[in-house]
Amino acid sequence: xxxxxxxxxxxxxxxxxxxxxxxxxxxxxxxxxxxxxxxxxxxxxxxxxxxxxxxxxxxxxxxxxxxxxxxxxxxxxxxxxxxxxxxxxxxxxxxxxxxxxxxxxxxxxxxxxxxxxxxxxxxxxxxxxxxxxxxxxxxxxxxxxxxxxxxxxxxxxxxxxxxxxxxxxxxxxxxxxxxxxxxxxxxxxxxxxxxxxxxxxxxxxxxxxxxxxxxxxxxxxxxxxxxxxxxxxxxxxxxxxxxxxxxxxxxxxxxxxxxxxxxxxxxxxxxxxxxxxxxxxxxxxxxxxxxxxxxxxxxxxxxxxxxxxxxxxxxxxxxxxxxxxxxxxxxxxxxxxxxxxxxxxxxxxxxxxxxxxx
Numbered sequence: 001x002x003x004x005x006x007x008x009x010x011x012x013x014x015x016x017x018x019x020x021x022x023x024x025x026x027x028x029x030x031x032x033x034x035x036x037x038x039x040x041x042x043x044x045x046x047x048x049x050x051x052x053x054x055x056x057x058x059x060x061x062x063x064x065x066x067x068x069x070x071x072x073x074x075x076x077x078x079x080x081x082x083x084x085x086x087x088x089x090x091x092x093x094x095x096x097x098x099x100x101x102x103x104x105x106x107x108x109x110x111x112x113x114x115x116x117x118x119x120x121x122x123x124x125x126x127x128x129x130x131x132x133x134x135x136x137x138x139x140x141x142x143x144x145x146x147x148x149x150x151x152x153x154x155x156x157x158x159x160x161x162x163x164x165x166x167x168x169x170x171x172x173x174x175x176x177x178x179x180x181x182x183x184x185x186x187x188x189x190x191x192x193x194x195x196x197x198x199x200x201x202x203x204x205x206x207x208x209x210x211x212x213x214x215x216x217x218x219x220x221x222x223x224x225x226x227x228x229x230x231x232x233x234x235x236x237x238x239x240x241x242x243x244x245x246x247x248x249x250x251x252x253x254x255x256x257x258x259x260x261x262x263x264x265x266x267x268x269x270x271x272x273x274x275x276x277x278x279x280x281x282x283x284x285x286x287x288x289x290x291x292x293x294x295x296x297x298x299x300x301x302x303x304x305x306x307x308x309x310x311x312x313x314x315x316x317x318x319x320x321x322x323x324x325x326x327x328x329x330x331x332x333x334x335x336x337x338x339x340x341x342x343x344x345x346x347x348x349x350x351x352x353x354x355x356x357x358x
Contacts, residue, residue, distance in 0.1 A: 002298065005121030032124055036114060040262060045075040047261040050308070051315050058319045082257075085250040090152075093247065097151035102248065102255035104144030109262045111137035116269045117191055119279045119299035130191035131183055134270065135176055138225075141259065142168040148256075149244040160243030163233045163326060167224060170333045171231075174221035177341040181214040181348045182207070182274040191273060198277035200285055207275075208356075210348040215275045217337055217344070219313060222267035224329070226260065229318035233326055264311055272306035279303040 015024040049064065049072065056063030064071025090098075114124040115134045127133070142165060149161020185207050186194045197203075203211050224231035245256045272278060279299030283291045324332070 002119075003121045004119050008121065036110065036124070040110060040113060040258075041079075043265055044258045044261045045079060047264060047311070048075045048078070050311070051261075054312065054315050055319045058316075079254075082254040083251060087250040087252060090247060092153045094151040094153070097147045098247075099252070101144045101148035101151060102252045102259075104147065105141050105259045106144075106255045108137055108140035108144065109259045109266060111140070112266045113262060115191060116266070116303075117195055117273060117278045118303055122279075122300065123191070126190060126192045129189045131179060131189040131194070134191075135172075135179060138263075138266065139172060141263070145244050148248070152244075152247040154247055157244050157246050160246070164227060164244060166326075167227070167231065167233065167329060170330060171221045171224040171337075174217055174333060174337045174341050175225055177338070177345055178214040178218035178221065179270075179274060181210060181341075181345050184345070184348050184352055185211065187352070191278075194273065195278035195280055198280050200283055202275065202277040202280070202282070204275040207348070208351060210344050210351060211275065213340065213344045214348075215271070217341055218271055218274070219310070221333075221337060222271065223314050223317050224333070226263040226267055226314075228260070228264065228314060230321040230323050231329060232318075232323060233329060264314060265307055268307040268310035268314065269303070271310050272303060276306045276310075277302075278306075 012024065012028065015027060019027070052074070053063045053071075064074035067074040067077045112134055115126075115130055115137075117123045117126070125133075145164045145168070146161050149157040149159075149164070152158070182194070182203055183189055185203060186197050188194060188197070198206075200206075204215055205211075207214075227233075245253055248256065279302050281291070281294035281297060281299070281302055283294060
């Protein structure tokens with residue numbers, strides 16, 4: 001597999017050869033920020049089109065087909081429409097917190113987005129507690145949602161925010177325990193180490209039954225964590241208008257919209273990282289010729305392909321199952337997923353302690 005650290009080290013050495021250290025660091029941070037924003041925006045536009053086409057296929061429709069060939073430019077048209085829409089000023093809101101909320105949501109998703117490993121050496125940040133950092137920063141988003149609902153001074157937004165707070169805090173437990181189960185199996189919280197540990201066989205196949213259980217629970221809890229159907233109670237249109245972002249307009253609403261789709265990618269990318277080897281190709285022990293052929297496919301393609309495939313499953317959930325009631329949603333977590341997850345974690349610990357994994 002090609003090592004992208006060769007390029008990054010070459011660029012760093014080149015800049016250091018004629019610039020002072022502080023200026024080199026500043027330029028590198030700017031380049032990383034611009035690249036992050038560009039990939040962030042392009043992924044969001046792709047996912048909007050991707051879900052529209054998928055839900056159209058599920059419902060025997062065509063989906064976007066007017067703007068550009070096969071409707072490919074529809075997402076760009078919607079983006080420009082969103083950018084030029086007026087930001088409506090409201091008198092009854094807490095103006096500072098109302099304006100701060102969408103930025104908290106977008107910052108949380110961008111921080112989590114920055115940790116994902118896109119390829120060999122193609123990662124913005126990797127340190128020994130990378131998984132802990134990922135879980136921590138992804139939890140910031142709920143603060144933005146709670147602030148949005150409360151600062152809007154609207155009963156519908158407040159109910160949506162309270163629902164979202166209860167839902168996200170509850171399902172974070174299952175997400176965290178599923179992640180912790182795989183951390184126990186990997187023996188490291190470093191994202192780079194977790195990917196490298198799946199060089200010969202992905203954790204989903206080498207981790208026995210606990211890995212499969214953790215994978216299924218993670219997908220369910222991750223779907224709830226991103227407020228997507230059938231767990232989209234915080235923005236249930238039939239009950240709460242648009243939920244916690246009812247009072248938002250223009251680019252502020254666009255931030256919530258972008259964050260929802262990027263959170264979908266982050267949940268899928270984290271699942272690919274923990275269970276399907278991240279950017280690591282599909283290898284079968286003993287099949288050296290097959291493994292050699294798989295190595296020709298770039299790691300970036302592997303990672304994006306896995307994330308998009310897992311996103312398909314999450315979108316499939318949304319367009320298949322009806323929306324749950326709030327009591328059903330919380331019962332699913334506290335009565336079923338959480339106890340199963342705790343038992344599964346203990347089972348994984350026993351497997352690792354007694355060395356019965358592959």
